[in-house]
Amino acid sequence: MFIYADHAATTKILPCALEVYNKTCEEFYGNPSSLHTAGQRAKEILEKSREEIASILNAAPREIYFTSGGSEADNQAILSAAYAGAKKGKKKILSTAIEHHAVLHTLDKLKREGFEIVLLPVGHEGIVKAEDVKNAIDDETALVSVMLANNEIGTLQPVEEIGEICREKGVLFHTDAVQAVGHIPVDVQKIKCDYLALSAHKFGGPKGVGVIYARKGAPLSPLIEGGAQEKGKRAGTEDLPAIAAMSAALKASIADMGATSALLKRLQAKLIDGLERIPHSSLNGDRTRRLFGNVSFCFEGCEGEALLLYLDDEGICASSGSACTSGSLDPSHVLLAIGRVHDVAHGSLRLTLGPENTEADVDYLLEKIPEVVEKVRSFSPVWRDLKEGRRQYIL
Ligand SMILES: *Cc1c(COP(=O)(O)O)cnc(C)c1O
Secondary structure, three states: OOOOOOOOOOOOHHHHHHHHHHHHHHHHHOOOOOOHHHHHHHHHEEEEHHHHHHHHOOOOOOHEEOOOOHHHHHHHHHHHHHHHHHHHOOEEEEEEOOOOOHHHHHHHHHHHHHOEEEEEEEOOOOOOOHHHHHHOOOOEEEEOOOOEOOOOEEEOOOOOHHHHHHHHHHEEEEEEEEOOOOOOOHHHHHHHEEEEEEEEEHHOOOOOOOOOOEEOOOOOOOOOHHHHHHHHOOOOOOOOHHHHHHHHHHHHHHHHHHHHHHHHHHHHHHHHHHHOOOEEEEEEOOOOEOOOOEEEEEOOOOOHHHHHHHHHEEEEEEEEEOOOOOOOOOOOOOHHHHOOHHHHHHHHEEEEOOOOHHHHHHHHHHHHHHHHHHHHOOOOOHHHHOOOOOOOOOO
């Protein structure tokens, strides 16, 4: 058995996207900045991809800038808004405690440069309250950055309400939509965001390519200086095969969205119901306001890293916390933000399903995970203390 259940980390490239990738490499190898025929043919593919992606997001093509992925887009949106704000004396940025590190580490950098960073709480459900955003905005606020869907626990944030509030108050709004685009409908007019980040490899496109949407008039400064590509906002010869393949993957994901969502909703319900039968376990984040593919649990008296290794032995690819935090001993900032204590947060397991997963995969997961949890608990000193009453169960 081999089950890939780590779609929030990355996805396998879709066959249609791979085909476009290969064809673009072979046939459209010109540099889109070149004036000759080969260059102009490449330029046409570039602009067609931009139009297709813009249309799916309900944006104008000139508001779409290609980047190396979600991290770059998040960095560029936040830094552009922050430095533009600072020029007007506004040095406060609001965000949440559960953002991706591409956002949080950029905010850390700004904090070292003298910006005031406020991370709003998300409560036990893992969802920020629009009301809290509203109350925290003041005359100093340059930017609000709230993700659309969380990458660890899948919870959906009230970005439409937040967008409305920001527009009313005249504050720039960025949303990291990397986990959402291609999976749920995303419309920049409905969200009223000024910036949005997306990444191709999270929806069946190639790795290393993404988009920053920047609303017309929103400040945008380049992270990379050099040529005049992307209207001077992102220098460097465009990765045309990846850009064209990203557009193909996005179109295909949108076309299949209804069917994929129905499948994932069914598989998710079955998986959550099954895992909840494991004693002293608990689902992380709100049960319904979450991405259909996301199932994140904490198992008390269990070491997450050990869980992953034993599951891997059974052919199951899963994750504990985010891919970026694994390898470090700090528990996930997201799990701590929803109120999990350190010990419990260490026993986390994230399963993220995709369109190629089946009912049989879920049956296999529900056969193996309880066995592996029991095995890992059997040599855990924490579990022994819990069982023998020297410690109180939390879950
Ligand atoms: C994956 C991810 C990113 C980073 O995207 P890359 O393209 O891998 O740089 C940013 N934000 C979220 C929510 C993600 O899931």
